[in-house]
Amino acid sequence: MLRTHTCGELRTDHVGQTVTLAGWVIRGRDHGGLAFIDLRDRYGVTQIVFNPDRDADMHELARSLRAEDVIQVSGEVVLRDDRENEKLATGKIEIRAHELKVLNKSKTPPFEPGTSELPNEELRLTYRFLDLRSERLQEALIVRHRLTKLTRDYFDEHQFLEIETPILGRSTPEGARDYLVPSRVHEGSFYALPQSPQIYKQILMIGGYDRYMQIARCFRDEDLRADRQPEFTQIDIEMAFVEQEDILTLVDGLIARILKDLRNIEITEPLPRFDYHDVMEKYGSDKPDLRFGLELIDVGEIAASCDFAVFKKTMETGGRVRGLNAKAAADRYSRKDIDGLTAFVGEYGAKGLAFFKVTEEGLHSPIAKFFSDEDKQKIMEAMQAEVGDLLFFVADQCSVTSAALAALRNRLGKELELYGVDDFECCWVVNFPLLSYNEDEKRWDAEHHPFCQPVEEDVQYFESDPAKVRAQSYDLVMNGYELASGSVRVHDQKVQQTIFDLLGISAEEAEERFGFLLQALRYGAPPHAGAALGLDRLVMLLCGNDNIRDVIAFPKTQKAADLLSGAPSEVDPHQLRDLRIKVDIPK
Missing domain, CATH: 2.40.50.140 (Nucleic acid-binding proteins)
Structure with missing residues (x-):
């Protein structure tokens, strides 16, 4: 040594x-x-x-x-x-x-790893070997190591087996695009890197391994965001002979152990369970940040009878008028600031952002003249408004009001410092719709994936009103981020084909795409359920970061490039010839 x-x-x-x-x-x-x-x-x-x-x-x-x-x-x-x-x-x-x-000896480094003023991310990713020496990154990777060990220990205590599933598998495109790997031996055929171990872990349940877990590598060829990567790691679990609540209770214990051991934070079990439609109504999002209030409030009844044309016309055409109350924020936002917020909600489809500042004299706004004193009083009561508050409203179709106000809510929560860096709030969102209607293609899509078991009492709506069918699916939300997602799986092949029929997948196509799973379901498949937790995203939250690349040793950029190694890159023509691949890129 x-x-x-x-x-x-x-x-x-x-x-x-x-x-x-x-x-x-x-x-x-x-x-x-x-x-x-x-x-x-x-x-x-x-x-x-x-x-x-x-x-x-x-x-x-x-x-x-x-x-x-x-x-x-x-x-x-x-x-x-x-x-x-x-x-x-x-x-x-x-x-x-x-x-x-x-x-x-070292060359003069382009930046000092220990500097408190971070250089631009492109430079840090290019010289990742220097950035890895920083205390910031080292702490994140240590947390990642401890989290992974803790997770394995926790599931081992609950009699889970860690079983590896294939990295080279069959392409079954659902949602994100697959990363394809050409086969040299089987000319013209391709493997796909797994978007998740979903089908394999279901087959493990059918094979009798009733408690499975894996720290699984997954790959998705999709557009990236700050909390997404083309290759990522998830804590993958599956259980047989269980119901939904068994999975939720198990994950509750894991989250409680993680927060206690890694952040010395005590949480109450069980974690709250909220219905999907309730959180969409109250927060406009299926991943609500519960560290602060700012709940959405419907003022449609008032809007329908006022003289403000935008509100009134929206209600007449089947839309909604909803708002939120930024407490004590009237003096924090100038008219210029509000114009900026108006442009911000426009990115989520909103055509405008109405507002009132609550003053000693009443509601102050360019649109106040269109509201009677009685209407103003009703708005004050509905919004629980007090002097100094700032009231915001969006009038549009329901989906737009949800998206715009949810984004505005999160931005205000951060700007008004309504939570601290050490605050952690978790909840489960349950009873998602099984299907969502694709207006562009005029067909039904699976809300999560096509293997979710429907809620039993909703099966009656399969033919008459598929939108009413709820799935036994669930998401775990932490501080406004989706941390885990899972469902009770379909274990009856007939029910599975009914869902495929609604999705426009014929029996022949289903056999072509998912035949090996459907075949397994015919041979004594037990009731089973599972979930997957995003390990990278969990580490990001535990470290107080908002960029997932800051907790991964060798991340990709938002364009899926590795600036350190230069991947992806061109390859030797001999390799392409061996694979019978011709690259034909238009000039």
């Missing part, structure tokens, strides 16, 4: 010992002839002092060191002569160097 201790290990009880450390130079300083070096590894930082009276050559070598040089140093642990550094765990001691060896 090139070191006897790490740079975060030494304390006052090591004083007098001769030790050897190895790591990266952070910075050097000269104080009255003495040279000081701060040495870093992933465990911490230790101060090294070089005295020219002891070894002039070593002192000069120390003074020549630059940031990110890799060195080995031996010396005696002593108490600091100067004031201790309370910011460091090793801040009461230093190493009085006896020997110094330069293991490797």
Whole structure:
């Protein structure tokens, strides 16, 4: 070993010992002839002092060191002569160097890994090997490691088996596009990288492995966002001979253990369960952030009878008028700020954003003249308005009011600082629709996926009104992010084909696309259910980040590029010839 201790290990009880450390130079300083070096590894930082009276050559070598040089140093642990550094765990001691060896010199880095002012993300991803040395990233990857270990231990305690499912599988496109892998042996055929282990884990249940889990790698060729990656990791689970509540209770225990062990936060079990239609009505979103209020309020009855044409016409055409009350925010937002919010909700389809500021004299707004005193009083009562409040309204079709006000709610919650970085609020959203109607293609789509078991009492609506059919599906939401999704699975092949029929998938096409699952369902499939938790997203939330790339060692950009390695890249023509692939890109 090139070191006897790490740079975060030494304390006052090591004083007098001769030790050897190895790591990266952070910075050097000269104080009255003495040279000081701060040495870093992933465990911490230790101060090294070089005295020219002891070894002039070593002192000069120390003074020549630059940031990110890799060195080995031996010396005696002593108490600091100067004031201790309370910011460091090793801040009461230093190493009085006896020997110094330069293991490797570094070029001048394009940025310092320890800087508090982060360089642009493109630069950090290009030089990811430097960014990985930062305390910020190291802490995130340590949390990730601890979370993964804790998860395996938790499921092991509950008699789960970790079983690997294939990475090379069959393309069964549902939702996002597959990443395809050409086969050299089977010319003209392709494997697909798994979007999830969904079908395989259902087959495991049919195979008798009643409690399965996996830290699973998944791949989706889709447009990216700050909380999405083309390749990601999920905590995947499946159970046989269970009902929905069994899965929810199991995951409740996992989340409680994670928050307690990793953040020392106690939560009450069971986590709240909310109906999908209730959260859509109250928050406009199926992933509500419960750290703050700002609930949506329907004022359609008032809007229908007022003289404001926008509101009145919206109600006459079957739309809705809904709003929210930003408490004590009237003085926080100028007219220019509100114009900015109007443009913001426009990104979600809203044609405008009406507002009232609540003053001592009443409701103040450019549209106030269109409302009678009685209407204004009704609005005040409906919105529970007080002096200083700022009331916002969107008039449009239901889906637009939900999307626009949900986005506005989240933005106001952040801007008005209605929650803290250490606040965590979780809930389950249950009873999602089984199907959603695709207006563009005039057909039904699966809301989650086509393998969700319908709620038993809703089966009667399959032919008469498919929109009424609820699925035994559920999402876990944490701080406004979808953290997990799952469902009770269809285990009866006849029910499965009924769902396929509604989706426009014929029996022949179903056999072609999902035949190996349908075949398995015919051979004694038990009732089963499962869920998948986004591990990357969970680490992001635990670390207080809002960008998933900050908790992945080697992430891709929003264009699915790896700036470090240069992937994706062109390949040797011989490889393409072996695969019988011709690249034909229009100029």
